Amino acid sequence: MYFLDLLQIAFRSIRQRGIASLLTMFSMSLGVTLVVAVLSIHGVVDKSFRNNASLGYNLIIGGKGGGQEQLTLSTVYYLSQPLYPVSGNYYLEFMSREERDKQMVHSFAHRSHEASTIVHDMRQLTSLGGPLDLMAEDLLDPVVEKQDALRADLDRPGKYAHLTEFAIPVCLGDYYDRFRVVATNTQLFDTLVYDIENQKKFEFAQGRNFHHHDKVHTYFEAVVGSTVARELNVKLGHEFSPSHGYQGGGAHASTFTVVGILKPSGTPNDRAVFINMEGFYLMEGHSEPVDGAVSEEEVLKAIDKLPTPEAKEKAWREHVAERAARETAPNQEPLAVEQREITALLLKTPRNAAMDLDKAVNNGKEAQAVLPVGVITRMFDFIITPIQRMLLVLTTMICIVSGVSILVSIYNSMSERRQEIAIMRALGAGRSTVMTIILLESTLLSLGGGFAGWLFGHLLCLIASPMIEEQTGVSVGLNLWGDPFYEPLKWFGIDGSIAERFVIPMEWTLVPGLVLLAIVVGLWPGMTAYRTDVAKSLGK
Amino acid sequence: MLELCDVKKSYQEPDGGTLPILDIPHFAVKEGEQMVLVGRSGCGKTTLLHTIAGISKADAGKILIDGVDIAGMSEAGVDRVRAEKLGYVFQTFNLLPGFSALENVMLGMTFAHGRKDRQRAEHLIARVGLAHRKTHKPAALSVGEQQRVAVARALANKPSILLADEPTANIDPRNQQNIIDLIRETCREEGVSLVLVTHSTEVAGQFERVDKLEEINKVK
Secondary structure (H helix, E strand, O other), X not given: OHHHHHHHHHHXXXXXXXXXXXXXXXXXXXXXXXXXXXXXXXXXXXXXXXXXXXXXXXXXXXXXXXXXXXXXXXXXXXXXXXXXXXXXXXXXXXXXXXXXXXXXXXXXXXXXXXXXXXXXXXXXXXXXOOHHHHHHHHHOHHHHHHHHHHHHHHOOOOOOHHHOOEEEEEEEXXXXXXXXXXXXXXXXXXXOEEEOOOOEEOOEEEEOOOOOOEOOOEOOEEEEOHHHHHHOOOOOOOEEOOEOOOOOOXXXXXXXXXXXXXOOOOOHHHHEEEEEHHHHHHOOOOOOOOOOOOOHHHHHHHHHOOOOHHHHHHHHHHHHHHHHHHHOOOOOOOOOHHHOEEOEEEEEOOOOOHHHHHHHHHHOOOEEEXXXXXXXXXXXXXXXXXXXHHHHHHHHHHHHHHHHHHHHHHHHHHHHHHHHHHHHHHOOOOHHHHHHHHHHHHXXXXXXXXXXXXXXXXXXXXXXXXXXXXXXXXXXXXXXXXXXXXXXHHHOOOOHHHHHHOOOEHHHHHHHHHHHHHHHHHHHHHHHHHOOOHHHHHOO | OEEEEEEEEEEEOOOOOEEEEEEEEEEXXXXXXXXXXXXXXXXXXXXXXXXXXXXXXXXEEEEEEOOEEOOOOOHHHHHHHHHHHEEEXXXXXXXXXXXXXXXXXXXXXXXXXXXXXXHHHHHHHHHOOOHHHOOOOHHHOOHHHHHHHHHXXXXXXXXXXXXXXXXXXXXXXXXXXHHHHHHHHHHHHHOOEEEEEOOOHHHHOOOOEEEEHHHHOOOO
C-alpha cells in the first residue's frame, strides 16, 4: 500500500510536468524502438540464414580455383561470379551405372563405340589366318583395343556413385533482366527437400516443373521464383531470352517459355530463373568447342580483323543469323557429354559419407568440394554477427543517451521541486522515502517510454512484415515476445546447450535493463532529494 | 506534552564563526493548551518551530514530545515523530500542486503510518468548509482556501501539537480571523496543543497565553 502511494506521488509528479515528461519518454521510446527493431532484424537475419543453411544438400562440388566462400556464395545465394566449371564427364562420376548409361548415350564416346563395333566384326572375319590376318593385326587391332577400353569406361558406375544420394547440376552465367538464370535439371524441384526440418520441397504457385523434353517447347522451358514473377510481372506462357554472361549482356536467340512459378520459399531461389539445362547447353557459347570447331571467341576475333566497318557489320549479321538458326533449329539433339561444363553440383551424400567424399574430391585434381553449412555458419559468425552486435551496442547507447535525458529532465526539475521535497519531509517523509519517489519517477519515465518504444517497434515490424516476408521468406508478424535469449547468452560465454535450456524471450531483458538504467540515472537527482535541506527549502 | 530544556541552536556563518540563535532554558506547552509566540523579525521564531519539529537539529538540550526526547533520536525516528505527533501549518501553505485538496490531506497520512484514512480526510475537508472543492487542485483555490486545506492536512494524523508559523500573514484581513478561528476550533475539537507564531497583536490578543521569544530565549 505504502509503495503504491509512493508510486502515485511519482506519477503525479510526472504528470505535473506533462510536456517535459512526454518528451523524455519519447526520447526513451525512440531508443527502445530501435532496440526492438534491431532484435527483430537479428531474428529475421538469423532465421533467414538458418533457413538457407538448411539446404537439402550437404556438399557443393565446383571447379578448382577460387575460394570455398565464393563457390558457396555463387551457388547458394547466386551472389558473386561463378567459378571454374567442372567437366560433364566429371559430373557423371557421381551417377549410378544406369543413370550414367543414360547420359552417356549423348556422348562422342558412345557414338565412337557404336561405330567401332563394325571394326570389331571385321576383325572377327579376318582372324582366320593368312595375309589378311597379318594386315588386320596392324590396322584393326589398335582400334579394337581402343574400343574395348571405351566399352570398359562406358560400362561402369561413377566412381563416387556409392557416396552420392543425388547430384543436381547447376550452370550459371546468364541473366534474365537483373535476375540470375540457373540452368539445372528437374531434380531441383522434384527431388530436393530444401527444408529438412519441415520436409518441404519447392512448391509451385502456378504451373509445373519444366520437362526434360517437351513436344511443344522441346528443351526450352523455364520456372521462375516468386520475386522474379512479381517484379517482372511474369505470367505462365511468358517467353524470354536470357542475356549472355552478365547482366545487360547480349541476348541469346533461344527463347524459353515459363511453365511454372514458384511459391515464396524465403530462399535465394525466390530471386532466380530456372531453365532446363539441356536448353542452356544448346545456346551459343555454352558448349565446350570440339576438336576442329571454331569457338565464338575466335569468330569475334576474325570479324574484328576485317578491314572495313561495312564488312565487319555484314559478317556480324551473318554470324548472328547463323547462330540464331543453329540455336532455334528444330529437332536439336542434346549436347554431347564431352562438350558440357557444369558450374557446380549440389550433392547429397548418404549419412556419414560427406567427409569421405569431401576428402576424395579435394584430393583429386579436377574439382573442389565444399561443405556449405560450415561456410555459411562461418560467414554468419564473421560478417553478420559482429554487425548485429555493433547495431545492438549502438542502440543500447541510444538507450543510455535517452536515460541521460531522463536524468537531465529530473535534475532540471529538482530546483523547482526542492520545496515539494521539503514539504514532504516536513510532513514526515524520510530521506530515503523522497529518494525512492525520485527513483520511481525515473523508473516510470523509463518503463513508460520503453513500453511505448516496444509497442512502436513491434508495430513497425508488423507494418514492415509483408515486405520482410517477401524479401526473406521469414514471417515477423507482431511477435511481441521477441526471439529467445540464448544467442546473446552465448556471446557472454555461457555454454549454448545450457543457454538453450533457459530460453528467455530476449525482449524481456528490456524490463530489468530499463529499470537498472532508470535507477542509475535517477541516483543523482535522487541523492539531491536525499540531501535536501528542509529548513532552507521550505521558506516560511 | 511539549517541553524544551536547555535547547541551544546556532548557525554556521560564512566566515566559519557561529551565530547563536536559540538558548532556551525551559519552555513547555501543556496538553490541549493554545499559546502564541511573538517576537521581532529574525529573533528565531521559525527556527524554534523547526527545532521543535525536528526539521532543524538542536545543538544541545532536550525536546520532549509526549515525554519522548527527539533531540537524541536518529533522523528516521524524528521523521516518524514529526509525521505522527506534529502538525505544521506554514505561512505559504506549502500544498503540493499536483494533488487535489483531499489528496493533499491524505498525503500527510501516507508518511505517518502508510495507511490513508479517506473518511477522516473527507471529514477534515468538510470541517474546514471545502467539501465542495475537495477535488480541486491548489491552483484552483483561493489563498484562504489553500490555508484551510493546509490546516486540515496538519490535523490529518491526529497530532499532539500543531505548530503554526504566521498562518495568516498571506491572507487578506477579512479571512485572517476565519483562519485563526478555524485553527483554534479544530485544535480544541481534536484535543491538539497549539503553538502559533504571529506578528499580529490582534491575533495575539485573543490567546490567554502569549510568550515573547525574547523573554524565553537567552540569545538577544
